[in-house]
Amino acid sequence: MTGLEANKHLARKYIQMLNAADGDGFADMFVEDGAIIVQSPTMGLHVTRGGEAIRKLVKHLRKIFPETGLRITVDEMTAEENRVAVTAHSDAVHVSGKAYSNRYHFLFYFKDGKVTECHEYLDSMLVNNVFFDGAQRPQS
Amino acid sequence: MADLEGNKRLARKYLELIGKGDVDGVANMFVENGAIIVQSHTLLPPEVRGREAIRGLIGMLPGLFPETGLRILVDEVTAEDNRVSIVAHSDAVHASGKKYKNRYHFLIYFKDGKIVESHEYLDSLYLTNVFFDGAQPPQA
Numbered sequence: 001m002t003g004l005e006a007n008k009h010l011a012r013k014y015i016q017m018l019n020a021a022d023g024d025g026f027a028d029m030f031v032e033d034g035a036i037i038v039q040s041p042t043m044g045l046h047v048t049r050g051g052e053a054i055r056k057l058v059k060h061l062r063k064i065f066p067e068t069g070l071r072i073t074v075d076e077m078t079a080e081e082n083r084v085a086v087t088a089h090s091d092a093v094h095v096s097g098k099a100y101s102n103r104y105h106f107l108f109y110f111k112d113g114k115v116t117e118c119h120e121y122l123d124s125m126l127v128n129n130v131f132f133d134g135a136q137r138p139q140s
Numbered sequence: 141m142a143d144l145e146g147n148k149r150l151a152r153k154y155l156e157l158i159g160k161g162d163v164d165g166v167a168n169m170f171v172e173n174g175a176i177i178v179q180s181h182t183l184l185p186p187e188v189r190g191r192e193a194i195r196g197l198i199g200m201l202p203g204l205f206p207e208t209g210l211r212i213l214v215d216e217v218t219a220e221d222n223r224v225s226i227v228a229h230s231d232a233v234h235a236s237g238k239k240y241k242n243r244y245h246f247l248i249y250f251k252d253g254k255i256v257e258s259h260e261y262l263d264s265l266y267l268t269n270v271f272f273d274g275a276q277p278p279q280a
Contacts, residue, residue, distance in 0.1 A: 039243040040263040078225045080218045085225035103179040105245035105261040121245035121261040123180040
């Protein structure tokens with residue numbers, strides 16, 4: 001397996017672990033001070049850095065999507081050097097009963113088989129409506 | 141074999157021409173039936189297909205950003221096969237006087253030196269606040 005194929009394999013595994021809300025397995029995919037950076041900030045966290053914070057975030061998904069998990073499906077992967085861009089969509093049911101069908105474009109950075117950062121681009125208005133009933137943070 | 145560097149150059153040119161509001165320049169970069177697909181849903185049309193429709197969309201930009209244009213700066217470019225993924229951010233001023241600093245992750249598909257589809261992932265909540273004072277499309 002080439003470096004690019006290995007990184008793609010890791011990116012798919014990341015999505016699988018996210019779907020399973022496997023906090024320990026997921027956190028172990030990152031370097032020690034690795035981070036999830038949501039580039040479309042809503043009322044949720046913008047940067048989640050470090051193994052313990054990542055573990056807590058992912059375990060929390062079980063409560064948010066008790067019926068389905070986050071259920072993200074990969075659509076396309078584009079890889080070069082230490083990066084993999086992944087387009088994907090979710091088909092989940094939020095704890096409120098609302099459908100959560102978001103569309104994502106992740107950009108992963110890898111180093112020596114570990115995720116250093118995962119940047120997430122998603123439909124923030126959908127997140128806001130499903131998770132927070134449309135309530136927003138004060139605008140700067 | 142795909143011309144990765146050529147496609148990257150075209151992807152950068154595409155964003156430069158959007159920044160200039162160059163209606164014909166942008167439209168001519170697409171195949172006849174090419175499309176701009178905004179994957180983060182707002183009151184903007186989610187899909188604009190065909191050169192004439194693209195011309196109409198880009199023609200709106202100078203009115204929306206009279207002072208600065210939609211200045212988009214490229215942060216990272218990742219290419220494979222017929223695809224280029226671009227992480228970028230805007231640094232513009234909307235006609236209302238509000239700053240417009242969005243974050244983007246494009247996935248652009250090329251064929252024979254032309255854009256087939258450009259998929260845009262952006263902060264829809266932020267766009268909605270700046271462009272539409274928070275007004276949203278009807279929820280499904």
